[in-house]
Amino acid sequence: MATTATGTTPFTYDHGHEHVDDRSFIRKYIFSTDHKIIGIQFLIMSLTFLLLGGMLAMVMRWQLGFPGKPLPGGTLLPDTYTSGGVVLPEFYNSAVTMHGTFMVFFAIMPLLVGVFGNYLIPLKIGAPDMAFPRINMASFWTAVPAGLLMLAGFFVEGGSAAAGWTSYAPLSARSDLTGVHLGQIFWCVSLIVLGLSSIMGSFNYITTVINLRAPGMNWFRLPLSIWALFVTACLVLLAIPVLSGAAILLLFDQTIGTHFFDPQAGGQPLLWQHLFWFFGHPEVYILILPGMGMVSDIIANGARKPVFGYTSMVLAIIAIGFLGWGVWGHHMFQSGMNPTLGTTFMISTLLIAVPSAIKTFNWLGTIWKGQITFHVPMLHALAFVSMFVIGGLSGVFMAASPFDIYIHDTYFIVAHLHYVLFGGSLFAIFAAVTYWYPKMFGRMMNPTVGKVHFWLTLVFYNCTFFPMHQLGLHGHMRRIYDPTQYAFLKDLQPVNTFISISAFLLFATQFIFAANFIMSWFKGEKAPNNPWLDNGLEWTLPSPPPHGNFATVPTVYRGPYEYSSPHSDQDYIPQNVPTPGGGYGAPHTQPAGD
Amino acid sequence: MGNFLSWMLPPGASTFVGDIDWIYYLILVVTGVAFFAVEIALVVFLVKYRKRPGGKATYVHGSTRAEIIWTSVTAVVVVVIGLLSAPAWDKIKGREGVPPNAMPIGIAAKQFEWNITYPGADGKLGTTDDFTVRGQLHVPVDKPTVATLTSVDAIHSFFVPSFRIKQDAVPGMHIRVWFQPTKVGEYELGCAELCGLGHYRMRAIVTVHTQEDYDRWVAQQAHAVAQR
Amino acid sequence: MAHAAAIHTEDVMLPPPAREAGAGVYTEKLGMWIFLGSEVMFFTALIGTYVILRFAHPSSWKNPGEVLNIPVTAVNTFLLICSSVTMVKAFAAVQDGLLRQLRLWLVATCIIGASFVGVQVYEYTHLIEKGFVPSEGLYGSTFYTMTGFHGFHVTMGVICMIYVTLKAFRGKYTQADHRGVEVIGLYWHFVDLVWIILFTIVYLI
Numbered sequence A: 001m002a003t004t005a006t007g008t009t010p011f012t013y014d015h016g017h018e019h020v021d022d023r024s025f026i027r028k029y030i031f032s033t034d035h036k037i038i039g040i041q042f043l044i045m046s047l048t049f050l051l052l053g054g055m056l057a058m059v060m061r062w063q064l065g066f067p068g069k070p071l072p073g074g075t076l077l078p079d080t081y082t083s084g085g086v087v088l089p090e091f092y093n094s095a096v097t098m099h100g101t102f103m104v105f106f107a108i109m110p111l112l113v114g115v116f117g118n119y120l121i122p123l124k125i126g127a128p129d130m131a132f133p134r135i136n137m138a139s140f141w142t143a144v145p146a147g148l149l150m151l152a153g154f155f156v157e158g159g160s161a162a163a164g165w166t167s168y169a170p171l172s173a174r175s176d177l178t179g180v181h182l183g184q185i186f187w188c189v190s191l192i193v194l195g196l197s198s199i200m201g202s203f204n205y206i207t208t209v210i211n212l213r214a215p216g217m218n219w220f221r222l223p224l225s226i227w228a229l230f231v232t233a234c235l236v237l238l239a240i241p242v243l244s245g246a247a248i249l250l251l252f253d254q255t256i257g258t259h260f261f262d263p264q265a266g267g268q269p270l271l272w273q274h275l276f277w278f279f280g281h282p283e284v285y286i287l288i289l290p291g292m293g294m295v296s297d298i299i300a301n302g303a304r305k306p307v308f309g310y311t312s313m314v315l316a317i318i319a320i321g322f323l324g325w326g327v328w329g330h331h332m333f334q335s336g337m338n339p340t341l342g343t344t345f346m347i348s349t350l351l352i353a354v355p356s357a358i359k360t361f362n363w364l365g366t367i368w369k370g371q372i373t374f375h376v377p378m379l380h381a382l383a384f385v386s387m388f389v390i391g392g393l394s395g396v397f398m399a400a401s402p403f404d405i406y407i408h409d410t411y412f413i414v415a416h417l418h419y420v421l422f423g424g425s426l427f428a429i430f431a432a433v434t435y436w437y438p439k440m441f442g443r444m445m446n447p448t449v450g451k452v453h454f455w456l457t458l459v460f461y462n463c464t465f466f467p468m469h470q471l472g473l474h475g476h477m478r479r480i481y482d483p484t485q486y487a488f489l490k491d492l493q494p495v496n497t498f499i500s501i502s503a504f505l506l507f508a509t510q511f512i513f514a515a516n517f518i519m520s521w522f523k524g525e526k527a528p529n530n531p532w533l534d535n536g537l538e539w540t541l542p543s544p545p546p547h548g549n550f551a552t553v554p555t556v557y558r559g560p561y562e563y564s565s566p567h568s569d570q571d572y573i574p575q576n577v578p579t580p581g582g583g584y585g586a587p588h589t590q591p592a593g594d
Numbered sequence B: 001m002g003n004f005l006s007w008m009l010p011p012g013a014s015t016f017v018g019d020i021d022w023i024y025y026l027i028l029v030v031t032g033v034a035f036f037a038v039e040i041a042l043v044v045f046l047v048k049y050r051k052r053p054g055g056k057a058t059y060v061h062g063s064t065r066a067e068i069i070w071t072s073v074t075a076v077v078v079v080v081i082g083l084l085s086a087p088a089w090d091k092i093k094g095r096e097g098v099p100p101n102a103m104p105i106g107i108a109a110k111q112f113e114w115n116i117t118y119p120g121a122d123g124k125l126g127t128t129d130d131f132t133v134r135g136q137l138h139v140p141v142d143k144p145t146v147a148t149l150t151s152v153d154a155i156h157s158f159f160v161p162s163f164r165i166k167q168d169a170v171p172g173m174h175i176r177v178w179f180q181p182t183k184v185g186e187y188e189l190g191c192a193e194l195c196g197l198g199h200y201r202m203r204a205i206v207t208v209h210t211q212e213d214y215d216r217w218v219a220q221q222a223h224a225v226a227q228r
Numbered sequence C: 001m002a003h004a005a006a007i008h009t010e011d012v013m014l015p016p017p018a019r020e021a022g023a024g025v026y027t028e029k030l031g032m033w034i035f036l037g038s039e040v041m042f043f044t045a046l047i048g049t050y051v052i053l054r055f056a057h058p059s060s061w062k063n064p065g066e067v068l069n070i071p072v073t074a075v076n077t078f079l080l081i082c083s084s085v086t087m088v089k090a091f092a093a094v095q096d097g098l099l100r101q102l103r104l105w106l107v108a109t110c111i112i113g114a115s116f117v118g119v120q121v122y123e124y125t126h127l128i129e130k131g132f133v134p135s136e137g138l139y140g141s142t143f144y145t146m147t148g149f150h151g152f153h154v155t156m157g158v159i160c161m162i163y164v165t166l167k168a169f170r171g172k173y174t175q176a177d178h179r180g181v182e183v184i185g186l187y188w189h190f191v192d193l194v195w196i197i198l199f200t201i202v203y204l205i
C-alpha cells in the first residue's frame, strides 16, 4: 500500500487525486457525491423555491393593495382559490403560510446552509470533499421530496397548510378550524423529512470542519464564513430535531388522535409554541450567521484590508450560538406565558443584540482606511450591513416587552423580519452568489447588469418594507386578508397600495438577476482562477475546481485576510503561499490599543 | 399618506398609553442615534476610502480598546432599556398588577367573534344577573376593568390598539388582562393572532361610557335579557 | 494481508493523517458522536413534552402497573442491557483480532435487539386489545410516542447491525480496521441508555 511523505497511508477520501474523471453523467451531475455539485443542486432547488415564495407574496400584496379587485390572471386559478378572479381568504391564508414556509425552510436556509455550506467548507479548509460524501448526497435527495411534498399541498383537497409558517396549535391540529386536512399533514411530514436532510448535512459539515482541515489551517486561520457555517451547523444539528419532534407530535394530533395540543384532554397549546420557538430562535440565527460570515469575507476583499477584530468577530459568532438558545420566549410575550418569564426573556433578548452590534462595528472598522472597490458582491455586502442594522435596531423595540404588547403580531414584526431576512440574509445571498459564481460555473456574471439589479433591488426593497414599520405603529395586524374591515386601518390603505406597487417592482427586478444568472452560465466571460484577488484556498484552484478539489493537500501559512500586508508587494497573499523566509509566516500581531 | 409615515404613535385612550408610549420614544431616540451614527459612518467611509490609483489600505487587524468600548457601551445601553421597561411590564401583565377594584368581565373568543360576559348590576361574575353580548365591549371610563380571557377553539388575540393592550386568548387557559380607559368614545377591538379564515373580520366595537351611561346600558341589557 | 493490517493500525482508526489536528478521533466516530448530539435533542424534546404535560395534569396519569405490564417490560429492559453487553463483547473481540467471536457476538446482538422489538410489538398489541390506544388521553399519547420512537430507533439499529454483521461475515473487519463495529456500537449504547431513562420515567415513576 502506498504511503505518503508523512509515512502514513492516504486518507480514505483522498482517492480523487488522479484526474481521470470517468463517472457517468448521472453520477457526475444527478446522484453526485461531489460537494460542489451538491451545492449547485441546492442552489437550483432553493432559487426555484425563492421564485415560488415570491409569487405567493405577489398574490398577498395584490389582495392587500387592492382588496376585492380581481387578481390579474386570477380567473385562471381554480374556484377554491379565487372567485371571479378575486383572491379568497382560503387562498390568502394558504399563501401567507406557504410564503413563510418556502422562504424560511426551502429558500433562505438551503441557500445559506445547503449551498454555501456545501460549496465553501471543503474548498476553504483545503479538503477533498465532505467527510461523508454519500450522506451529503442523501441530504440533497431527501430535501427534494420534502419540497415536492410541501408543494403538493396546493394540489390536494382543502389546499395547502393555512395556519401560518409557525403553525400554532390547535389551529394547525384541527382540520375543522382551518378547513385544511391533508395540507396540514403534508406540512408536518415535509418538515420532518427536511429535518432529516438538515441533520445529515449538519453533522457532515461539523465533522468536516473539525477533522479535515488542511495542515496549517488552525481554528484561528479559518475564514469567518467557515466559522459562521460551523456554528450554524451546530445550531442546525441541535435545533432541527426539536422541530422534528414538535412536528411529529402535531402530526400525531392530526392523524392518530393524540392530545398533545388539545386543551380538552389536558394538552397544551402553548407547548407547541415553546417547542417551536425553542427551535425557532436558533433558526433565525441559522438564517443570518452564514450571511454574516460570507459578508465578512467579501467586505475584507472589497476593502483590501484585514477584517477588523477577527477574534471578536469569532467570539461574537460563538456568543450568538450560545445566547440564541435562551431567548425564545420573546416570541411569546403576549401568549399567556408566565409574565415573570417575560422579564427574563426581555433582558436576554436585549443582550443578544450586543454581539450583532459588535459585528456591525467591526464591519465599519474593516472598511475604515481601506481601498474600497465597489464590485457587485461588495455592493450587496455593504447593503447587507446597512439593512441588517435596521433589522437589528427594530428588534430592540420588540424586545422591550411592554412596547411589544402594542406591536406584537403587527406589521412592525413583518418589517423587522424582512429587514433581517431580506435586507440581511438575501442581500448576503446575492453577495455570495455573485462572488462565488465564477468559481461555481467558471464564468463571470455581467457586472453592469449586476449593478442595475443591485440598485433597483435596494430602492424597491426599502420602498416595500420600510413603510411596514409605520403600518405596525398604527396597529395594523399581520396576516389579515382585508385591512379595510377595520375603520382605523382604512386611512392606511394608500400606504398598503404603495407597498404593493413597490413589491411588484421589487419582484420584477429579480428577473434581471435571473437573466444574468442564466445567461452568464452559457455566455459569460471565462472566469480566471482568482477574479477578486482573494486569499482563500478555493481561489488557488481552477474555476470550476476539479472533482477532488486539490491535487495535493495545500499547506496553510496564514489567515485569510492578509490584504495590503507590508510583507508583500501585491495587496493580497493567498493562504497557501509560503513566506519568503519559510516557516509558517508572520504571526498575527494585533497592534495593542492602536 | 404623509401623515402615516410619521414616527408618532396614534393617540390612545387608556392609562397604558402613559406607561408604554414613552418607552417607544426612548427606544426611538436611542436606536435613531445608533442608526444615523452607523449609516453616516458607513457612507462617509465609502466615499472617503474608495479606491484611488496607487493608494494602499492601512494594514491593521483591529483594536482591543475599540472592541471593549463598543461592546460595553452597547451592553449598558440595552440593559438600561430593559431595566426602564421592566416596571411597565409588571404593571400591565404582572399577576400582581391587576387593580383589586377592577370590574370583572369575561371574554370568550370563538371563530370569529368575541363574546363578552358582563357581571350585571351586582358587579360580580358567576351570578344570575350576568349577561353575554356578542361583539360589543362596553366599559366605564376611568375605572379599571379586568377581563378573563379564554377561547373555545383556536388561539385568538385580544387587541385594542387605542388601549395599547394585547393578550392572546388561549383555549384551556383563563388569562386575566386589565385596562383602564381614559376617554369616552368608540374604539375597535381586533384579533391579532391568525385564527382561521375569518381572522381578518374578527372585530368588535369597544364603547367607553361615563359611569352613568354605563349603568344605564347595563340596566337596558338586563331588561332585554329578562324579556327573552 | 497481515502486513497491510499492521500499517493500518497506525492510521485508519486515528484522525486522518496530514491534516491539521482535529478531534483526535477518526472521522466516522466523530460523525457518530455529533449525530448523537442531534438525537439527544430529539429525545429531550419528547421527554420535555412528557414532563411538562405530566406535571400540569398529574391526575390523568395512571399509577405504575395499572395499565402497563411492568414485569414484561422489565424483562425486555434486561434484554436490551444484555445486547449492550454482547455489543461490548463484539467490540472487544475484534480489538483482539478474534474475528470468529466478533461474528458470534454480533449475531447475538442482532437477535437480542430484534427480540426487544418483538416484545415491544407484543406489548403494544396487548395494550391495544385492552383498549389502551394512542388517543387514550395524554397518558396514551405520550406513552406511545416516546416508546414508539425509541422502538423505531432500535429497529433502525437492528437493521444497521445486520448490515455490520453481514460485513463481518464477509471479513471486512480486522483488528486494525473495525470502524463500523465501533460506530454502530456507539449508537447501540446510546439507544440503550435512552431506554433506561424512558423505562424509569414511563413505567416506574
Ligand code: HEM
Pocket: A166, A284, A285, A287, A288, A330, A331, A349, A350, A352, A353, A356, A391, A392, A393, A395, A396, A398, A399, A404, A407, A408, A409, A413, A416, A417, A420, A421, A424, A425
Ligand atoms: C438584533 C437582534 C434581534 C432581536 C433583539 C430580535 C428580537 C425579536 C423579537 C423580540 C421578536 C418577536 C416579536 C413579536 O413577535 O412580538 C422577533 C421576531 C422575529 N425575528 Fe428577530 N430579533 C433579532 C434578530 C433577528 C435576526 C438576525 C433574524 C433572522 C435572520 C430575526 C428574525 C425574526 C423573525 C423571522 C421574527 C418573526 C417570527 C414570526 O413571528 O413570524 N430576528 N425578533
Ligand SMILES: [Cu+2]
Pocket: A280, A281, A284, A327, A328, A330, A331
Ligand atoms: Cu427570536
Ligand SMILES: [Cu+2]
Pocket: B155, B156, B157, B191, B192, B193, B194, B195, B196, B198, B199, B200, B202
Ligand atoms: Cu384571529
